[in-house]
Amino acid sequence: MAKKPKQHHKTKKPQRRPSNPPAPVKASTHYQVLGVDVKADAETIRQRYLDLVKLFSPEGEPEKFQVIRGAYEVLSNAQTRRQYDLERFYGASLQDLSAQAQMLMAKERVQDALSILEKISAIQPSAATYLKIAQAHSQLGHVEASDTAFAMALELAPDDAKKIELLINHAYSTPDLYECIRQIEEIAQDYSAIKSTAIAQELFDLYLDVDRPKDAMKSFSRLISRRKIPTRHDWEVYLQWIDAMMYAGLDAELSTTIAKRVKPALLRSSGQPYMAEVTAELDLRRNEATTRKDWPDAVTYTDLLLTLDPSNHALRTARRRYMDGAIILRQLVGALSDFSLSNAFVSYLTENYGKLHANLSSAALDEVLQERPDAPFPLGSHEVVKYMENQYPRLYRALQPDLIRWPSESAPR
């Protein structure tokens, strides 16, 4: 079930002149129901309502009462009454009009949609309507008109959060995406204006699209640290976010950063009924990381699991094992940087294995070494072996078979 469909631009349909929206056939107006003049004041309307309710009580005449009450509710509130008057004038309810506009947009009858949207904005100016107008203009290539409409939308937005929402929605229909992001940052400041997970995720995606993963992470992690008790839905998004960041594999400290942000949120959610599912999700990710020998990721997920269950002995043991793997990986990078191979090695690994996903297969190493025959130390030489034994004892032990094998199989010189 859907609430509000987003626009679709998938089908092309022949453009046709819009037929006028059919005027709903109404037996009577709210004024006629209450039997008051269209200019009746609030006092008269109230009095008339009270008199009618006594004749048609909810008990005795439930159906008639509903009609009377419905009319009274609209007419007793100055704002809804004004809107009703305008709708009467235009012959269709705002809801009908906006549904119609949405349908026309979906059918790519943008011009028709636009004229309806403009009608709506005349009756009840709102940020949402102006945003749609801006999008319609942008689709028709009216850059200036689109900007003007968007400026109206921004002006009508009740608060910063709404403004950011508008900008994010607008980002893809404006030619100047970067300007849009700049404006978002200006309004968002430290992202404290972003209160909803959905918006935070939109911004996150937007940053990833413009290749600024660090900002993506920053904006989102602020939201996590602010949420009092994350909802189950929040967690669905958080987990997606963690996946995306882990996959992007920014740098070695990433895992710690993620863990630092997520742990307090986990603690705040502990005891919530959905936490069993979240735990299962985390555990699944931990197992996957283990399978692909991605030790740093495995450590991160284990840390998160341990936050929820600090006394889990099996987890603690597993974490030590993953940590060993992670340290070995890091030392490998360090060791190879000592051999001036780091750039080539790291870039090779990040390109081909995402983030240090290499499982230290000698085949991979051979490949690197063969591509870089100009290493200062001849690998496999006595100096290297000695050096590694002293500097990186653990790595040395882990790599020993490979180190021994290297000179014979792929001695560069």
Added chain:
Amino acid sequence: MSKDAEGAGFRPVVGIDLGTTNSSVAYIREGTPYVIPSPEGDVLLPSCVLIDTQDRVIIGKHARDGLVAMPDRSVAAIKRSMGSTAPVTLAGKKFLPEEISALILKELRSYLIPIFGEEDIEAVITVPAYFSDAQRRATKRAGELAGFIVERIINEPTAAALAYGLNHSQGHKNILVYDLGGGTFDVSVVTVDQGVLEVRSSNGNRQLGGEDFDWRLVDWMAERVQSQFGVDPRDNLRARALLKDLAEHIKWTLSSENTATVESPVLLVDNGTPIMLSTEITRKEFVQLIQPWLNETMALVSDVLSQANLTPQDIHDILMVGGSTRIPQVQSMISEYFQQTVHSEIDPDLAVALGAAVEAGLKSGALSESGLVVTDVAPFSMGIAVAEPLSAGRWGPGFFSPIISRNTTIPCTRTTTVTTVDNGQTEVEVEVFQGEDRMVANNFALGSFRLTGIPPAMAGEEPIQVTFRYNLNGILEASAQIISTKKTQKIVVHDGLERQSAASFQASQARLESLWAHGPEVTEQEDALDAFDTMEDEFGGEGDMLAGVVPAGNQSDAANDLHQEAEITLADLAPYLSHRSPKISGKAKLLVKNLEAAANQGNLAALQDALDEATDLLFEWEASF
């Protein structure tokens, strides 16, 4: 109808306050509501049930005494468990909360016999405004189990406002009803204007009341005992009941005194050592203990005002309802907040019952001359589960989209339009929920149905109209229509749930009937009792419902067999109640009604006839499908 129920010609309709601590019943006599006292002259019946060692059911103050003497055979504050399906064990037997409540209502019904005789009596029963759908249903069932025709379930604060409104119907007044009872808290803003009593907004907490204060005091006393003797008296069933009793006394004392003395020379005996409790508590200390709850009530008061778009200054009168409003701190908090003294012309313990009687009078016609009309509101939002866009192309399921929002005046009908999310989607599951949370998972599921046959189209292009109709009895009818094809599908949430339970209702009713019949004169008949015991042993806990189908002292194998067969047949009929052919479903309903009537009257011949007819038809129906 006897001479007392005058105004002559009106149906006997009574109003019942089924309270956490006390219950009472009232009716309209000569245009004025009166509470009907017990034969002993008490207007309040303590909501306590005791099953004594001879299996006699005792309701009321004697049962309350049993809370300490026989804690495993007595139960109080059952209202707090209403709507739950977890059974309560009483004297080794398992009861549903509504069955316990039904016993209390049966006792109240016995007070009515001198006035109305044995004829069918309709009842208006009150529930806290914030009671959920399940709790309301359980209350209605309790009333029916007790043999009432439950005409209407109304909200307690609305009832209290009616009791007040009967004498203040003219002019324009905004009143606030602050209802702090034994188990629940409700607050409503009501406008009385020229005889129209309009509930503007309603809010509450269904687990906040005098009971919580009592248990807080129990903890306080237990901590004292524990620090002195190293024994937790709460672990001992009897000591716990004793402490609860002491707590109630402390509360009463502190309503008028500044200090209460707590003395219990032997609370319990631990390893041969008597454990005693002797301490004092001041009003100030007590207030400190319960302040968090009181603060919550004030937060809800401020909420309900803003929902009604009113400020404290707009309130002309404050109506205090429920025994816990006797706590001086509650009164001073309220008068400070509203800068006015609180209303005390109606007894806070009786306001709800009297108001229920007013509603009863309006229904029966006994009060039609008063010109009073009441409009109430839906206490919860009701809506459907929808997916909402998270970001481009992604949908998050499980969002709650309210269709009838809370505080909407009832009865009401509301419609919303939704669309499909996937291209080519041909069916949708309409899931109906009640609550205020943005996610359906945190709301209460009322039911669901599937709308099929949607013409395949692009996502978002096929609009579907969902309509909710909510009536005065809290029955929600949800329907969905595919606009382009006019295909409609609907459910009646209330009916759907009630239908399945027709058979279990029968069983419950029979079981209570048999318990009830265990009056003193029956206990003389040793044979009957023995028979009952044997059956009970044979069937164990749940099984004794079968033994109870026939009133004790009148059992025969043949009757028993017939009743058992009736239960099976009722279960067989259940699926046909919702049959798509109105002819079949109508006939099935009639059959169920006949069977139930015959079983209830104990008319074996009629039962046999009804069974024969049902069996014939069932055979015919089953053969044709």
